[in-house]
Amino acid sequence: MDLISIVVPCYNEEETIPAFYKEVTGVMKKMNVEFEIIIIDDGSKDKTLETAKQLRKQDKRVRYISFSRNFGKEAGMLAGLQAAKGDYVAVMDADLQDPPSLLPEMYEAVTSGGYDCAATRRTNRKGEPPVRSFFARMFYKIINKISDANIVDGARDFRLMKRRMVDAVLQLGEYNRFSKGIFGWVGFKTKWFEYVNVERVAGQTKWSFWKLFKYSFEGIMAFSTTPLYISSVMGFIVCIAAFIMACFYAIKALIFGDPAAGFPTMVCIMLFLGGIQLIGIGVLGMYLSKTYLETKRRPIYIIRESEDDSGGNDRD
Numbered sequence: 111m112d113l114i115s116i117v118v119p120c121y122n123e124e125e126t127i128p129a130f131y132k133e134v135t136g137v138m139k140k141m142n143v144e145f146e147i148i149i150i151d152d153g154s155k156d157k158t159l160e161t162a163k164q165l166r167k168q169d170k171r172v173r174y175i176s177f178s179r180n181f182g183k184e185a186g187m188l189a190g191l192q193a194a195k196g197d198y199v200a201v202m203d204a205d206l207q208d209p210p211s212l213l214p215e216m217y218e219a220v221t222s223g224g225y226d227c228a229a230t231r232r233t234n235r236k237g238e239p240p241v242r243s244f245f246a247r248m249f250y251k252i253i254n255k256i257s258d259a260n261i262v263d264g265a266r267d268f269r270l271m272k273r274r275m276v277d278a279v280l281q282l283g284e285y286n287r288f289s290k291g292i293f294g295w296v297g298f299k300t301k302w303f304e305y306v307n308v309e310r311v312a313g314q315t316k317w318s319f320w321k322l323f324k325y326s327f328e329g330i331m332a333f334s335t336t337p338l339y340i341s342s343v344m345g346f347i348v349c350i351a352a353f354i355m356a357c358f359y360a361i362k363a364l365i366f367g368d369p370a371a372g373f374p375t376m377v378c379i380m381l382f383l384g385g386i387q388l389i390g391i392g393v394l395g396m397y398l399s400k401t402y403l404e405t406k407r408r409p410i411y412i413i414r415e416s417e418d419d420s421g422g423n424d425r426d
């Protein structure tokens with residue numbers, strides 16, 4: 111029988127984990143497979159870890175990994191993928207926004223459908239502020255134009271992968287992880303499942319607008335160097351424009367004399383050039399900072415305790 115590992119990154123999800131567990135075990139019972147649920151407690155401040163431990167006591171198919179602090183969802187997913195023992199690995203949110211009822215179809219696609227991966231995308235963005243939807247759409251348009259990782263609009267992190275693909279994903283050992291890009295970049299045959307967006311069962315979303323905004327920049331920088339190219343091209347264009355203008359004014363002064371005008375023009379040009387230089391330096395700096403973090407080779411997450419080494423304070 112196949113073993114399916116279900117990786118669930120959790121940050122302050124004490125309210126949703128029990129519901130999640132119930133739903134998933136219900137679906138799994140109907141499938142002819144073995145499974146394990148790996149709960150990654152991403153430094154939660156509530157009782158997420160206790161809830162996970164409680165479930166572990168009742169059901170040994172539940173495993174947990176608890177981080178020493180909040181390392182972010184990307185780190186959580188990585189830890190889960192590394193810990194997963196399954197022939198197939200699924201990544202799911204704890205809040206039931208990723209319907210477990212899709213799992214049988216997804217499993218079917220990767221076992222008998224000839225696919226390596228079953229991924230999901232939502233078809234609408236119901237229950238989301240319009241500004242956020244607008245920026246999200248723009249982000250997908252831009253990143254697909256300027257990078258070679260094919261990133262699907264509305265793609266969720268919810269997916270089921272074959273072991274081979276999981277190993278490929280794990281080979282990408284970068285510090286700045288942008289999963290949506292990584293999954294696309296490794297390739298493999300992917301079948302897309304669509305579903306209508308559902309709102310989370312309980313608790314709060316962990317993503318503020320600015321967090322998402324930052325995340326989108328990180329995605330672009332992790333998968334494209336086009337911004338560096340754009341700033342070079344911009345510099346080049348401005349230089350040529352400046353040269354033409356210089357010629358024009360020199361000739362004009364020779365023919366008509368210089369009545370000492372042109373102060374506003376100077377100010378505009380100076381501001382414009384200053385702006386372009388700052389943008390260029392900023393873009394350069396962002397890439398440099400990413401390189402700096404990569405070269406430090408810091409661990410992506412730190413485990414405080416997990417079910418197989420109980421950190422010395424788990425008494426069962």
Ligand code: UDP
Nearest residue numbers: 119120121152182183186203204315316317
């Ligand atoms: N999450 C996490 N670490 C974080 C933020 C979020 O592990 O720092 C988890 C969270 O517990 C949930 C999933 O990532 O299981 C998706 O988060 P959320 O539902 O808040 O995002 P949304 O669905 O609103 O995009």
Ligand code: MG
Nearest residue numbers: 203205207310
């Ligand atoms: Mg959610």
